[in-house]
Amino acid sequence: MIAQDFIPKSYLNLPESGQHKWAAPSNIALVKYWGKKKDQIPENPSVSFTLKHCKTITSISYSKKKSSEGFSFDVFLDGEQKEDFKPKIETFFERIEVYLPFLKAYYFKIETSNTFPHSSGIASSASGMSALAMCLMSLERDIIVHSSKDGKTLDEDYLIKKASFLARLGSGSASRSIEGDLIVWGKHQDIEGSSDLFGVKYPYPVHGNFKNYQDTILLVDKGEKQVSSTVGHNLMHGHPFSERRFEQAHENMSKLKAVFESGDFDAFISIVESEALTLHAMMMTSMPYFILMKPNTLEIINAIWKFRENTNSKVCFTLDAGANVHVLYPEKEKENVLRFIKENLVVYCQNGHYISDEIGFGAQPL
Known part of the structure; x- marks a missing residue:
């Protein structure tokens, strides 16, 4: 797949409002990614264990705006409004707008919390961006269903790949937090289906020792x-x-x-x-x-x-x-x-x- 495959055709109809909530885990890389090219493309492939308990829980509530000018959102961590989180989300929205062209049509209330202490020294960007990406993909699925006259919806495999693709544009390692248990991100000649654009489930046999x-x-x-x-x-x-x-x-x-x-x-x-x-x-x-x-x-x-x-x-x-x-x-x-x-x-x-x-x-x- 190429990046253009994730650009949707125009939407016929947008739902007025709704809400989605996802939990997404952190991950720990076994082979490390360090160094990236333009657009969050990794300089080398990586593979990680997805974690179970260290996760971010994020909900988005969305409602249509009268104007489609600019992004409109507020961010809350553990119920407290976080103005200092907004620049990173703004940058993320700017990067992904071409792939989710409905973003400026809505006001979003983004509420997030971590199951691990915020001061724990564990980076929450991977879990946080992957949870947000899954919420946004759930909204895109709503829009497609809402616009469809024949019950059409998003293919599940496509949804997962696009969520990983979007999460990557927020935080590279977030591409490895959509699925589990072993995830590969970055093109590698020996791993079928591997891509610089999104993470994929490790496709080969894994010995019981590593379960x-x-x-x-x-x-x-x-x-x-x-x-x-x-x-x-x-x-x-x-x-x-x-x-x-x-x-x-x-x-x-x-x-x-x-x-x-x-x-x-x-x-x-x-x-x-x-x-x-x-x-x-x-x-x-x-x-x-x-x-x-x-x-x-x-x-x-x-x-x-x-x-x-x-x-x-x-x-x-x-x-x-x-x-x-x-x-x-x-x-x-x-x-x-x-x-x-x-x-x-x-x-x-x-x-x-x-x-x-x-x-x-x-x-x-x-």
Whole structure:
């Protein structure tokens, strides 16, 4: 598919008002996306586990306006109006208007909340933009049904792809939060159907070892990052190691395909931890350079390595663009790993806070 496939034909009739509500999860990348081209196109493919409990719940109430001039909306987080959220939504609407030409015809009340604390240091852009995209696609489906004389509606596969496509234009990683449990975003020669435009469900066999995988998120630092992800992505332009990094991501995607099929925990651990450290190595070697890991991030990593060596556990870590540590492990190790976390790792978390999550299966209507 190409971007033009998501531009609709003119609508015959717009409903006066309505409401839609969706929950959409966050996700954690195993192969990292870092660096993007124009229009939120990734420089390399990525693959992620969709999470289950860390999600954003968003509703949109819409009502037709008399004038079609400009975008009209208000945003509320946990019931409190958020003027500082509006510029990002405005930018998002500007990017997607050609694909949803009804946007200026309505006033929108956007109400959102997260199941994880707002100050938890977990980026809510992936879950938030995917939830909003699903609400808007539900509205487009309403419009098509309302305009149809023969009961026509949106094809479900098309709706999901377009929602991922739209979410990507708000936050790249949001393209991977529409579905689950393993999602690929970015064109890769070995993965059929993969696209730079939207995320797709991983299409090949996955060994039982990787079903119901667990992710405990250790909240090392709940503060705002000193360097935004957008700035970090842009620093990959002209980065001395960027081209080799993009090649490495392609290679790791190919390796993971074999790992997912065979169930090889050790190979999985090597790739996932290497990807996490490479992501931060790119930050440390950009110009200007920056460090998002904290001393306690390193303490946790070393403790995980020591625990794995002493117990033959298959626990491992990954990192997003921040200080928090995602501890990944198979479901059968849940009791032992949680005991290890409580006895050895909580001391490195801010206020002892961590979140226990697991693999989930994408956005859900409410």
